[in-house]
Amino acid sequence: MKEIPRPSKRRLVLLKRLLSEYEEKTITSQKIESLTGWSAAVVRRDISLLNIHCGASNGYKVCELKASLDELMDSDSQEQKCCIVGLGRMGQALLDNTELQSSQFRIVAGFDSNVNRTEVLRSVFPLHPTTILESVIQSEKIEYAILSVEKEEAQPIATRLSSCGIKGIVNYTPCVLTVPHNVEVENVCLLTALETLCAQSSK
């Protein structure tokens, strides 16, 4: 499969979710434009990156599109294990996140440098001191980390996560993380999002 650029992947992930609630048999790029705001040309280019053989003249067959998106997202695979590092307010809000329940992702461990927190907080998965991060990640075969530590801890923890086999980090901190090429980062911090919107709309 061709290498798919990150912005296309972000849109394809959302397209998959959109289609999961779409009840027609076919969908056109114009229809997708009207639902998402992405231009029809961008939509067609994104879809052209998938293993799809149906023509687009009368719209895409929704079932083929879904199958191809499932393949891209590896949705049939076994569960993907995740951990949360940093159990402050944001980390705690993620502790009982119901959003992942019907997905292939499962949070199996939480970490905090404050041992009081890991002892007092309640969670369906075990909470550990950050000191044993590496051993838990390796023994549990955790692949993705959700980073919600304090600013000062962000880079040191990202470096440790990278060195023990984590494939991807969802970064809730405002820090720009320096990680090796084989580790992917998705930046979801509020400030970054607001600044991106602001730069957008001031044009």
Add this chain to the structure above:
Amino acid sequence: MKEIPRPSKRRLVLLKRLLSEYEEKTITSQKIESLTGWSAAVVRRDISLLNIHCGASNGYKVCELKASLDELMDSDSQEQKCCIVGLGRMGQALLDNTELQSSQFRIVAGFDSNVNRTEVLRSVFPLHPTTILESVIQSEKIEYAILSVEKEEAQPIATRLSSCGIKGIVNYTPCVLTVPHNVEVENVCLLTALETLCAQSSK
């Protein structure tokens, strides 16, 4: 100024943050690559979209880069008012978010459809029932909304936000929002981020 694509804007926002703690006088695209993982070619293309006249042969002058990024982000402007809609666990975690403190963004109102919540929760800004969303947004001249409502409420609220002058929405829900062209959305939901990482790294 040229229209700057969203992925470039996201990187430029992070570049600005990176430079705010960078102490050398010049920086090369290769150095930025080593710090961020974006390829030097991508970095040079992004920077070429700014109003920058310095050559890149010996690196960019950090002060010129910063000035140009400040201009893009409109950082000198007066404060940008935001509101939070949806005060469940995620919304509450954002209530005392310290990340925005030194930025131009200020949260001035919170909304929830559960009046109990708006009465019981404590916050430095007023909390209102969602019924009066439009009047508060208009009287306070709020430009950005942080959406952290339940899934079922997401699209109806996004439609109401769009119709009362909101320029941009930071979307913490997993829903794909349909909004008019003049409203920008940044999707920061955990599931979307994990799926994007997973699609990335399974290639």
